[in-house]
Each structure stands twice: as C-alpha cells, then as structure tokens.
Amino acid sequence: MNISILYHSESGNTESVAEIIEKGCLKVKEVKTKVMSIEEVDIEFVNSSQAIILGSPTYTGDISWQMKSFLDRNKKINYKDKLGAVFATENFIGGGADSALLTLISHLLVKGMIVYSAGASEGKPYTHFGAVCIQAGNKNQKERAEIFGERISKKTVELFS
C-alpha cells in the first residue's frame, strides 16, 4: 500500500509538516510512503499509490500559485479513484488555511478522488478539512498532523487492501 505526500514549500514549513504526516502514516505497518516536493515528483511512485496527500502554504488566503500551477499543468499523475487528503500551513490563525484546504479539496474532487480527512468522526483531535499548522506547527499542531497521517493511512488500508 503506497501513500504519496506531495507539497509545495519555499521556506521549509510545509515540508516539515509533510514529514510529520509521513511519520503518522508509517505507524500503519502495511504502508510505504514517499514525501515529494512538487518540483521533484516520482511519477511512478505516485501512480502506484492508493492515496495522495497534498500540502500547500497559504498565500493570500488560498493555495500558493506554485501548487495551483502544478495541479493545473501536471498531466502525468493519475488521481482517479485514489484516496485524497490535504494539509496547509499559514502564519496566522485565521490567515486563510481553511480556504486553502477547500481549494485543494475542490481539485481532488474534480480529479475524481475519494476525499477524506476523518473530520470530527474519530474524536479529538478533530482534523476538520485536513491538517493545519501555523508555520511548522507547535506541539499540539504537530501531534494533530501526525494523527492525521495515521488516520489517512488506516483509511487507505481499510479501503484498498
């Protein structure tokens, strides 16, 4: 079972959160992961993945233009019928990460993915639309990101094994 974690990151925050999410994913023994910048994607691994987790910094209350460009232009990735999940970083509470998550989710839906976040269904910590960290995250945000990764991993195994 493979999970790809694709992120855009200029100053390292979103990359750090991607690595925390990977740690959570790897708590499920059947799962292999690969964390990739959108600038260096292993297409073969992504297309062999049952789940793709996308992460973006928040730019002006939305996803970064680099992530938008990647999602619009990269035609090599087959998203169809895979599990999709999202995360974002921002500098300020209320800085727009939720809007960024919803933009990512709309891309996943249009690409034919099965979108999942666990939301409030697994109890606390709630993961709502996806994982959010202020910059690289404080202790609570990092813990939540790790649990988010584990939840996505468990759902991937539940759906695809």
Ligand SMILES: Cc1cc2nc3c(=O)[nH]c(=O)nc-3n(C[C@H](O)[C@H](O)[C@H](O)COP(=O)(O)O)c2cc1C
């Ligand atoms: C052009 C630009 C616009 C940004 N807009 C917002 C914003 O609207 N709200 C916010 O909270 N942070 C904003 N930020 C801060 C980034 O979302 C935040 O620092 C993020 O963690 C950067 O991720 P990175 O280190 O992975 O590049 C902005 C940063 C840049 C460069």
